[in-house]
Amino acid sequence: MEKPSKKLYPDYYQVIAEPIDMLTIESNIKSDRYGSLEEIIEDFKLMFNNCRQYNEEGSIIYEDANKLESVLMDKVRELGPPPEPNKKIIKVTKVKKNVNVLAQKLRTLYDTIRDHKDPKGRQLSLIFLKLPSKAEYPDYYEVIKRPIDLEKISQKLKSNQYESLDDMVSDFVLMFDNACKYNEPDSQIYKDALMLQRVALQTKLQLREDEEAVTDVGAAVQELLTSLFTSAYNHQDEEGRCFSDSMAELPEHDETDGKKSRALSLDLIKRRLDRGLYKRLDVFQEDMFACLERARKLSRTDSQVFEDSVELQSFFIRQRDELCRGGDLLHSPALNYTQEHLQMAVEAVKQEKLLQETPEEEVETKNSEESLKEASVNPGDSLSFNQQLYRIGDFVYAEPQERGMESHIIHIERLWTNQEGQQMLYGNFFYRPNETYHVTTRKFMEKEVFKSDAHIALPLSQVIGLCCVMSVKDYFRFRPEGFTDKDIYVCESRYSTKARSFKKIKIWPFSLPEHVKLVPRDEIIEPKRVMSVFRERVEKHKEEIAELEEGEKVLERVKPNVEIYNPQGVEGNTYYEQYNISCGAIKSGDCVYVRADTGRQLIAQIDSIWVTKE
Numbered sequence: 001m002e003k004p005s006k007k008l009y010p011d012y013y014q015v016i017a018e019p020i021d022m023l024t025i026e027s028n029i030k031s032d033r034y035g036s037l038e039e040i041i042e043d044f045k046l047m048f049n050n051c052r053q054y055n056e057e058g059s060i061i062y063e064d065a066n067k068l069e070s071v072l073m074d075k076v077r078e079l080g081p082p083p084e085p086n087k088k089i090i091k092v093t094k095v096k097k098n099v100n101v102l103a104q105k106l107r108t109l110y111d112t113i114r115d116h117k118d119p120k121g122r123q124l125s126l127i128f129l130k131l132p133s134k135a136e137y138p139d140y141y142e143v144i145k146r147p148i149d150l151e152k153i154s155q156k157l158k159s160n161q162y163e164s165l166d167d168m169v170s171d172f173v174l175m176f177d178n179a180c181k182y183n184e185p186d187s188q189i190y191k192d193a194l195m196l197q198r199v200a201l202q203t204k205l206q207l208r209e210d211e212e213a214v215t216d217v218g219a220a221v222q223e224l225l226t227s228l229f230t231s232a233y234n235h236q237d238e239e240g241r242c243f244s245d246s247m248a249e250l251p252e253h254d255e256t257d258g259k260k261s262r263a264l265s266l267d268l269i270k271r272r273l274d275r276g277l278y279k280r281l282d283v284f285q286e287d288m289f290a291c292l293e294r295a296r297k298l299s300r301t302d303s304q305v306f307e308d309s310v311e312l313q314s315f316f317i318r319q320r321d322e323l324c325r326g327g328d329l330l331h332s333p334a335l336n337y338t339q340e341h342l343q344m345a346v347e348a349v350k351q352e353k354l355l356q357e358t359p360e361e362e363v364e365t366k367n368s369e370e371s372l373k374e375a376s377v378n379p380g381d382s383l384s385f386n387q388q389l390y391r392i393g394d395f396v397y398a399e400p401q402e403r404g405m406e407s408h409i410i411h412i413e414r415l416w417t418n419q420e421g422q423q424m425l426y427g428n429f430f431y432r433p434n435e436t437y438h439v440t441t442r443k444f445m446e447k448e449v450f451k452s453d454a455h456i457a458l459p460l461s462q463v464i465g466l467c468c469v470m471s472v473k474d475y476f477r478f479r480p481e482g483f484t485d486k487d488i489y490v491c492e493s494r495y496s497t498k499a500r501s502f503k504k505i506k507i508w509p510f511s512l513p514e515h516v517k518l519v520p521r522d523e524i525i526e527p528k529r530v531m532s533v534f535r536e537r538v539e540k541h542k543e544e545i546a547e548l549e550e551g552e553k554v555l556e557r558v559k560p561n562v563e564i565y566n567p568q569g570v571e572g573n574t575y576y577e578q579y580n581i582s583c584g585a586i587k588s589g590d591c592v593y594v595r596a597d598t599g600r601q602l603i604a605q606i607d608s609i610w611v612t613k614e
Contacts (some may be wrong), residue, residue, distance in 0.1 A: 001614050177193075292310075
């Protein structure tokens with residue numbers, strides 16, 4: 001699709017005289033630069049020949065070039081020879097040499113954003129084509145001061161209003177920033193905006209690689225940080241759940257000396273990143289790690305939030321090392337923090353918190369305990385009531401304990417007939433979202449329920465009918481035969497009534513009863529998460545926006561001078577890993593400008609820092 005990076009593969013451009021890629025060919029087609037079919041075929045052949053010339057014979061890329069060329073020529077033969085041109089009517093327009101290079105690059109950038117799809121083939125840009133309706137979303141225009149959509153960017157492109165790639169990228173970043181400002185951090189549009197912003201920055205750098213100019217280091221670092229943040233934010237488990245979603249359950253404010261302040265969050269870090277406030281990877285990493293460490297500090301060690309924060313930080317480190325090529329592409333003190341440091345830090349927090357935490361034991365009500373004493377009287381695997389057979393393992397609806405409430409969902413664990421001849425069941429409650437305590441920003445899947453730690457014993461006469469609860473792995477692809485959609489639920493997590501917390505179920509603890517058969521769905525369901533029933537507004541209020549904007553400014557922290565022991569140092573000198581000078585804090589490993597005797601600036605890397613005893 002794209003030519004190799006000049007920075008990473010400089011020898012490619014020494015070996016290949018005429019570099020070309022799919023994006024260039026596509027752009028030429030859209031711009032009507034080809035005068036005939038033969039010209040298009042020649043460019044494709046040039047691209048395949050370049051692949052074979054640069055790569056070793058037998059390599060995957062070499063063989064792929066052969067296969068694609070074979071497919072191309074098969075298609076050409078299938079189409080047959082081109083019609084004879086009518087010389088009186090048809091004129092072949094040759095490609096002009098003085099092609100407007102900027103216009104071509106702008107079109108490539110726009111098309112790349114517009115056509116970008118996720119791994120499932122979903123086109124991410126569709127939601128950005130037009131602005132929200134003023135009638136349906138009047139508050140959008142109160143919160144967003146500079147609305148813009150893809151349609152407006154397209155109009156500016158057609159009327160040649162963009163004077164540089166930076167101008168167009170600024171409009172794209174504004175559009176994506178508006179989406180993130182108005183929508184919740186765990187919403188799909190927020191994540192799509194992050195992904196497209198990353199694509200925009202990457203494409204801009206690629207389009208500039210052929211420019212004879214000094215590399216824009218600041219832009220390259222910004223692209224790397226954005227790529228790192230987006231990868232971490234959109235990191236998913238095998239079911240497609242983003243690990244960052246659980247971070248939305250944390251309190252939005254911290255309290256210090258009785259005063260509330262907006263806490264450091266992934267959303268706030270994203271805003272600082274967009275404003276270009278992060279110039280260094282290590283400073284960006286400090287904020288990311290502080291945010292994830294806060295999540296662990298506020299959560300139980302066996303909670304979903306705690307586990308997700310560890311996975312996010314571990315993934316961040318892996319992605320960081322990959323993007324920085326272990327220090328070959330970008331050298332930074334941030335690389336000194338490794339997976340081993342994370343494991344030790346997490347273990348230390350666990351040891352400290354476990355002393356204060358009590359094990360989450362399943363709570364049983366008093367009446368269930370009393371009822372269980374009678375369970376030895378005529379126990380069985382199934383009982384029939386009102387011509388309906390109930391079996392151990394069935395999910396059932398039970399009469400609500402309060403008027404006006406929805407029926408309870410219970411998983412039958414035991415069945416028996418007591419001494420009075422009354423048919424009884426003992427089962428585990430599965431709670432709906434409105435039966436749990438949760439933060440207002442938490443989202444739930446449609447038809448989602450939670451395995452609770454509460455049990456109950458009750459007469460079969462209180463059972464209303466059968467339902468079915470499925471694991472999240474099966475629910476989207478299968479359905480139980482004989483059940484209507486309204487009686488089928490999905491469960492992904494357990495809920496602790498004592499800790500009022502959620503935790504993902506790693507291994508589904510139930511097998512469906514033998515009489516329940518799963519059949520494939522006609523269409524696989526796309527997982528959708530909806531806002532909590534307690535959340536009437538999904539948009540951020542102006543007050544929230546103001547707090548976030550204020551938080552963007554609070555970035556620079558006072559950094560201490562950090563002494564280190566240097567066994568090879570000069571006696572009397574004090575050595576530092578970090579030291580404050582007039583322009584800010586510097587660290588070992590930093591690259592800095594140094595003024596030479598001639599007055600010129602040199603670039604040097606700091607090996608060691610010391611202060612003499614004088």
